[in-house]
Amino acid sequence: MVHYARAARFPMKEKDLVRLCRGIVGKEHATDALEDRICHGCDATREQALPDLVVRPGCAEEVGAILSLANERRVPVYPRGAGSGLTGGALPLRGGILLDTSRLNRIISIDPADSTAVVEAGVVLGEFQAAVERRGLFYPPDPASSDFCTIGGNLAECAGGLHCVKYGVTRDYVLSAEAVLPCGDIIHTGSGTLKSVVGYDIGRLLIGSEGTLCVFTRATLRLIPLPECVRTMLASFRTVADGVRAAVRIASGPVLPRTLEIMDELTIRCIRAYKPFGLPAGAAAVLLAESDGPPAAAAAGIARMAEACRAEGAIEVETPSDKAEADLLWEVRRAASPALYSLSPRKINEDVCVPRSRLPSLFEGVAGIAARGGIAVACFGHAGDGNIHVNALYDAADPDERSRAERGIEEVFRLVLDLGGSISGEHGIGTAKARFLSWEVGGREIALMRAIKRLLDPNDILNPGKIFPDEPRISADERGSSRILP
Amino acid sequence: MVHYARAARFPMKEKDLVRLCRGIVGKEHATDALEDRICHGCDATREQALPDLVVRPGCAEEVGAILSLANERRVPVYPRGAGSGLTGGALPLRGGILLDTSRLNRIISIDPADSTAVVEAGVVLGEFQAAVERRGLFYPPDPASSDFCTIGGNLAECAGGLHCVKYGVTRDYVLSAEAVLPCGDIIHTGSGTLKSVVGYDIGRLLIGSEGTLCVFTRATLRLIPLPECVRTMLASFRTVADGVRAAVRIASGPVLPRTLEIMDELTIRCIRAYKPFGLPAGAAAVLLAESDGPPAAAAAGIARMAEACRAEGAIEVETPSDKAEADLLWEVRRAASPALYSLSPRKINEDVCVPRSRLPSLFEGVAGIAARGGIAVACFGHAGDGNIHVNALYDAADPDERSRAERGIEEVFRLVLDLGGSISGEHGIGTAKARFLSWEVGGREIALMRAIKRLLDPNDILNPGKIFPDEPRISADERGSSRILP
Numbered sequence: 001m002v003h004y005a006r007a008a009r010f011p012m013k014e015k016d017l018v019r020l021c022r023g024i025v026g027k028e029h030a031t032d033a034l035e036d037r038i039c040h041g042c043d044a045t046r047e048q049a050l051p052d053l054v055v056r057p058g059c060a061e062e063v064g065a066i067l068s069l070a071n072e073r074r075v076p077v078y079p080r081g082a083g084s085g086l087t088g089g090a091l092p093l094r095g096g097i098l099l100d101t102s103r104l105n106r107i108i109s110i111d112p113a114d115s116t117a118v119v120e121a122g123v124v125l126g127e128f129q130a131a132v133e134r135r136g137l138f139y140p141p142d143p144a145s146s147d148f149c150t151i152g153g154n155l156a157e158c159a160g161g162l163h164c165v166k167y168g169v170t171r172d173y174v175l176s177a178e179a180v181l182p183c184g185d186i187i188h189t190g191s192g193t194l195k196s197v198v199g200y201d202i203g204r205l206l207i208g209s210e211g212t213l214c215v216f217t218r219a220t221l222r223l224i225p226l227p228e229c230v231r232t233m234l235a236s237f238r239t240v241a242d243g244v245r246a247a248v249r250i251a252s253g254p255v256l257p258r259t260l261e262i263m264d265e266l267t268i269r270c271i272r273a274y275k276p277f278g279l280p281a282g283a284a285a286v287l288l289a290e291s292d293g294p295p296a297a298a299a300a301g302i303a304r305m306a307e308a309c310r311a312e313g314a315i316e317v318e319t320p321s322d323k324a325e326a327d328l329l330w331e332v333r334r335a336a337s338p339a340l341y342s343l344s345p346r347k348i349n350e351d352v353c354v355p356r357s358r359l360p361s362l363f364e365g366v367a368g369i370a371a372r373g374g375i376a377v378a379c380f381g382h383a384g385d386g387n388i389h390v391n392a393l394y395d396a397a398d399p400d401e402r403s404r405a406e407r408g409i410e411e412v413f414r415l416v417l418d419l420g421g422s423i424s425g426e427h428g429i430g431t432a433k434a435r436f437l438s439w440e441v442g443g444r445e446i447a448l449m450r451a452i453k454r455l456l457d458p459n460d461i462l463n464p465g466k467i468f469p470d471e472p473r474i475s476a477d478e479r480g481s482s483r484i485l486p
Numbered sequence: 487m488v489h490y491a492r493a494a495r496f497p498m499k500e501k502d503l504v505r506l507c508r509g510i511v512g513k514e515h516a517t518d519a520l521e522d523r524i525c526h527g528c529d530a531t532r533e534q535a536l537p538d539l540v541v542r543p544g545c546a547e548e549v550g551a552i553l554s555l556a557n558e559r560r561v562p563v564y565p566r567g568a569g570s571g572l573t574g575g576a577l578p579l580r581g582g583i584l585l586d587t588s589r590l591n592r593i594i595s596i597d598p599a600d601s602t603a604v605v606e607a608g609v610v611l612g613e614f615q616a617a618v619e620r621r622g623l624f625y626p627p628d629p630a631s632s633d634f635c636t637i638g639g640n641l642a643e644c645a646g647g648l649h650c651v652k653y654g655v656t657r658d659y660v661l662s663a664e665a666v667l668p669c670g671d672i673i674h675t676g677s678g679t680l681k682s683v684v685g686y687d688i689g690r691l692l693i694g695s696e697g698t699l700c701v702f703t704r705a706t707l708r709l710i711p712l713p714e715c716v717r718t719m720l721a722s723f724r725t726v727a728d729g730v731r732a733a734v735r736i737a738s739g740p741v742l743p744r745t746l747e748i749m750d751e752l753t754i755r756c757i758r759a760y761k762p763f764g765l766p767a768g769a770a771a772v773l774l775a776e777s778d779g780p781p782a783a784a785a786a787g788i789a790r791m792a793e794a795c796r797a798e799g800a801i802e803v804e805t806p807s808d809k810a811e812a813d814l815l816w817e818v819r820r821a822a823s824p825a826l827y828s829l830s831p832r833k834i835n836e837d838v839c840v841p842r843s844r845l846p847s848l849f850e851g852v853a854g855i856a857a858r859g860g861i862a863v864a865c866f867g868h869a870g871d872g873n874i875h876v877n878a879l880y881d882a883a884d885p886d887e888r889s890r891a892e893r894g895i896e897e898v899f900r901l902v903l904d905l906g907g908s909i910s911g912e913h914g915i916g917t918a919k920a921r922f923l924s925w926e927v928g929g930r931e932i933a934l935m936r937a938i939k940r941l942l943d944p945n946d947i948l949n950p951g952k953i954f955p956d957e958p959r960i961s962a963d964e965r966g967s968s969r970i971l972p
Contacts, residue, residue: 113734113843114872136739158683169681171690172658187931193839194871195655196908197644197694198915199927199953200935204657204690208683225739248599253622253711254780294740297783353679357599385680386600422682429684441685445673448942449686455941456934467685 014052017075021055021097024065029056029103040098043083043090044145045432051078051098058103060178060186060217067215068184070097070461077182077462079211081122081153084145086349087430089157089210093465101152104217110135115223116175116192121152121216125159137223140167143426144337152216158208160426165384166256166292167224169426171207178218179206182457192220205452210428211463213456227292230258231302232326235309235317236283240264243285244359246312247383250289250305251356255297257305258290260384264363266343267336267378267391274339277332280316287383288333336380344376344393346402348409352416353425356386365415366390373408375401387425413439434469500538503561507541507583510551515542515589526584529569529576530631531918537564537584544589546664546672546703553701554670556583556947563668563948565697567608567639570631572835573916575643575696579951587638590703596621601709602661602678607638607702611645623709626653629912630823638702644694646912651870652742652778653710655912657693664704665692668943678706691938696914697949699942713778716744717788718812721795721803722769726750729771730845732798733869736775736791737842741783743791744776746870750849752829753822753864760825763818766802773869774819822866830862830879832888834895838902839911842872851901852876859894861887873911899925920955 014032021030031037032053042048057063070077076096083090092098104120107128111117112135119128126146132139142161143149149159155177160169176190189203190196206214237243243262250257263271265284272279279286287309291301299321306317320326340347354362363379370377370392381388390412392405413423413436423433423440438446450468453460500518507516517523518539528534543549556563562582569576578584590606593614597603598621605614612632618625628647629635635645641663646655662676675689676682692700723729729748736743749757751770758765765772773795777787785807792803806812826833840848849865856863856878867874876898878891899909899922909919909926924932936954939946 111841111843112738114841115737116841158687160681160683164681168654168658171687172654181934185930187934188928189931191839191908191926192906193841193873193908193911195646195650195839195868195873195911197646197912198908198910199923199932200699200938201644201657201690201694202931202934204687208687213686224742228740251601252598254714256710293779294783294786296786297780300780300782353677353681355597355600355602355679357597382681387679387681420678422677422679422684424684425679425681426683437685440677442674444671445675445688446685448667448673448688451941452686452938455937 017073017097018053020069021053021066024069025055025057025062029058030054037098040080040083040100041092043088044086045088045091047088047091049091049093050095051092052095054098054100056100056103060180063099063180063215063217064184064186066097066099067180067182067462071183071459074459074461076464079156079215079463081150081156082124082145082148084149085153085157085430086427087432089428089430089463089466091431093431099215101150101215101217104152107131110137112137115194117221117223118218119151119221120218121150121155123151125149125151125154132223133226136226138226139173139221139223141170141173151219155207155216155219156209156211157428160387162259162261162382164382164387165251165260166258171204173222174203174207174219175222176220177203177206177216179214179216181214182459182462194222208428210430210466212453212466213462227258227298229295229298230290230292231298231319231321232329233289233302233305233309233317233319234329234332235287235306235314236280237285237287237312237314238282240285240363241360242313243287244363244383246309246314247287247359248356249308249312251384255291255301257301257384258292259288261288261333261381262286262383263333263336263380264378266376267340267380270339270343270378271332271335274335274342277335279332283315286332288329340378340391340393344395346394346396348392348394348405350390350409350412351381351387351425351427352390352412352421352423353385353387354416354419354421356383358419358421359383359386359388361419362388362416366412369408369411369415373404373411375404375408377408382425385425386421429467431466434467437467437469503583504539506555507539507552510555511541511543511548515544516540523584526566526569526586527578529574530572531574531577533574533577535577535579536581537578538581540584540586542586542589546666549585549666549701549703550670550672552583552585553666553668553948557669557945560945560947562950565642565701565949567636567642568610568631568634570635571639571643571916572913573918575914575916575949575952577917579917585701587636587701590638593617596623598623601680603707603709604704605637605707606704607636607641609637611635611637611640618709619712622712624712625659625707625709627656627659637705641693641702641705642695642697643914646873648745648747648868650868650873651737651746652744657690659708660689660693660705661708662706663689663692663702665700665702667700668945668948680708694914696916696952698939698952699948713744713784715781715784716776716778717784717805717807718815719775719788719791719795719803719805720815720818721773721792721800722766723771723773723798723800724768726771726849727846728799729773730869732773732795732800733845734842735794735798737870741777741787743787743870744778745774747774747819747867748772748869749819749822749866750864752862753826753866756825756829756864757818757821760821760828763821765818769801772818774815826864826877826879830881832880832882834878834880834891836876836895836898837867837873837911837913838876838898838907838909839871839873840902840905840907842869844905844907845869845872845874847905848874848902852898855894855897855901859890861891861894863894868911871911872907915953917952920953923953923955
């Protein structure tokens with residue numbers, strides 16, 4: 001049995017805990033088999049911890065009973081959707097109960113007349129998106145993990161993605177939610193109506209609280225009409241500054257782009273080495289953008305974007321009207337992440353956000369940090385909202401390179417904050433950035449957040465060790481990734 | 487000196503309080519002159535209370551010092567923007583300090599490249615809207631009081647308005663805020679970037695808390711490109727059901743309307759009597775809608791809306807391409823409120839919200855309630871998001887009619903909740919609906935809200951008596967409106 005960085009054992013025999021949990025969810029839905037515990041102990045950070053047992057409740061009442069039991073016995077509970085989070089939000093740092101929401105997987109209703117849908121927390125985002133699109137509707141939040149991440153995880157992390165520049169993030173689409181508090185109480189936030197201002201906005205306090213204040217079990221989501229047509233553009237630039245100026249011009253309208261992505265020189269170089277997409281030699285930045293709406297409007301929008309790129313000195317601009325060709329352009333963007341791995345076996349993937357106009361300073365600053373530290377850093381991401389994924393590449397077998405990469409990322413955070421930015425645009429804090437929380441958030445604000453945590457979870461049983469920096473962090477040496485995952 | 491429904495005197499001489507406040511904000515900005523206290527003791531509910539003094543701080547630090555003093559001496563503080571709220575949020579129920587934010591009136595910056603603006607809380611919304619529009623940008627929240635309401639009040643109430651169906655409400659445009667807590671601490675929420683998920687979303691807990699958790703002093707707001715063109719449509723229907731079916735069809739897309747308003751038969755009748763706009767005889771419902779975007783897209787949008795109305799049996803559809811004619815259509819909508827006064831000198835103006843498809847049931851139910859109670863009830867409002875202003879008309883000189891109107895509104899709330907709706911779409915709870923809070927919000931949820939209030943304001947000094955129902959409510963007999971306002 002492996003437990004990492006556990007603060008203290010909870011005062012209960014594990015066999016008793018398994019028995020009590022089975023009494024709540026049924027024998028087949030609570031297990032302490034090692035293989036289940038390993039599979040549920042990791043997330044997309046590639047770190048690993050081990051829960052003592054995995055519990056799969058089938059309804060909100062069972063979630064409530066599990067939390068009530070855990071709260072009474074002071075057992076840590078770690079909620080987990082698909083474990084696709086990038087900052088350790090689902091890691092069961094202190095053992096205890098891993099609460100897997102995957103059985104809460106029903107799409108209860110999709111209502112085109114009211115533009116709403118009711119879903120359980122374990123519904124996979126991509127399946128939900130497909131279901132609403134079949135009804136002519138659109139649910140815009142779209143993190144890269146949409147094929148497997150869950151709606152509950154999206155609420156917990158306030159997930160973003162490609163469409164935020166035009167359509168906002170998860171919080172903008174949650175009308176009401178059913179949530180279970182650490183004491184086991186089931187509460188309902190908001191109203192199922194499109195507008196409501198009745199009492200405090202508890203729902204939006206809980207959304208983005210990274211599983212530390214509640215377990216979401218159900219949500220009523222706002223839908224919008226599915227745009228009839230999407231058009232795509234890819235433009236290449238000689239310098240990042242040219243590309244960013246074009247991005248600012250595009251995002252200034254008159255119509256917001258549906259997506260507006262940027263890739264820097266190193267990313268482009270890796271993609272070129274990975275697969276011959278025909279990106280022009282000499283390109284130091286690429287913009288990939290979409291326009292959506294009725295066909296004529298989408299075409300007019302993409303034409304304006306192309307014009308903006310040419311006005312800012314683009315080397316090459318492609319605006320295919322054919323869907324297959326447009327899909328090919330998106331393959332370039334999708335190739336970014338795997339292509340970087342072809343250069344280096346590991347990367348630290350950060351997601352900083354700066355005011356859009358500061359992107360040239362960000363890219364320049366990152367290049368300087370990389371050069372000084374002797375590390376490779378590739379940047380790509382959502383230029384439209386200034387949210388950039390900064391990838392420090394390193395070889396895990398080279399501890400010196402790794403620590404240079406880690407130091408480099410710290411320098412990037414300082415740079416971002418100097419530029420008026422934020423250390424996380426969409427991935428959250430979790431365990432990965434807990435020690436940097438106070439770099440961005442002031443002491444009074446952290447004290448207020450901690451007071452709210454204590455108010456809702458006085459025994460600190462729900463997802464302990466996340467967001468706030470006082471809990472022992474999994475050190476690089478203790479990371480299970482090298483032991484268990486490739 | 488008139489104090490209404492004061493629970494208890496605070497343990498301090500008033501002259502001392504004036505002196506101490508003058509020490510903070512300067513002699514000319516703290517006054518206990520009766521005329522100032524009367525002018526700042528009312529709001530758009532037409533109710534009246536009297537603060538002991540009016541204080542006009544000039545910066546966040548002065549707000550902090552006033553709150554710190556008040557918290558130490560247990561003096562109630564009532565924040566006030568323009569006093570345009572419709573539910574009593576700014577009424578100084580228990581005397582004490584009326585904190586007027588009108589001196590915090592600077593637009594600090596408008597930044598087109600970043601799509602953001604920084605404003606102080608006392609900036610008038612309409613002036614801000616005009617300033618950003620001159621830069622080719624758009625700030626969509628648009629309550630009817632935009633000519634005089636303030637941004638700080640908009641945040642406190644999470645103001646809505648005409649554009650919500652397409653563009654959302656105030657909370658969707660606040661990136662970060664500077665706020666003063668009841669203890670006097672100044673905090674900063676969120677980040678000035680377009681995206682950020684760093685710690686709990688304190689900002690959205692505070693937005694819509696109706697001045698009970700903090701005083702907003704400054705905000706960084708998100709802007710979007712100003713739509714190039716707006717087109718308008720007015721359609722008349724023989725029945726409300728026809729009109730609502732058309733509204734549902736319009737709101738189903740493929741492009742969301744910029745506005746989508748409905749007026750019922752009594753409203754139409756009052757408007758016809760008030761001014762000859764040429765609304766067709768026999769119309770029991772009117773839809774007024776807008777489409778925005780590039781000129782061709784806006785025109786195509788309005789054509790589709792007109793088509794949807796004709797398909798649902800509209801008697802008459804107008805889609806002027808001329809701006810002056812379109813403005814005339816909006817005069818019809820703007821006439822609704824004054825026109826109702828021409829039928830009856832007083833009205834109770836509620837703003838319930840139901841799932842859009844339940845609007846026919848709402849209108850039918852309201853007609854039944856009106857008929858049974860022998861009262862006149864006119865409905866108009868935001869059909870696009872199901873948010874309807876239900877106006878119970880009465881003569882204040884007839885106490886029986888008044889109490890029938892009040893009972894009728896209670897029946898409307900029951901109906902709305904039966905239809906899965908909310909008792910406030912955009913006006914909030916304040917004093918006016920505090921006793922109905924528990925009709926919509928469950929006991930656990932209210933307990934959680936109260937616990938958050940106690941956490942931030944243990945001495946209950948900030949805007950006490952609002953939202954939560956245990957405080958003495960101003961009774962009809964004690965209302966100052968009949969004494970002081972016409």
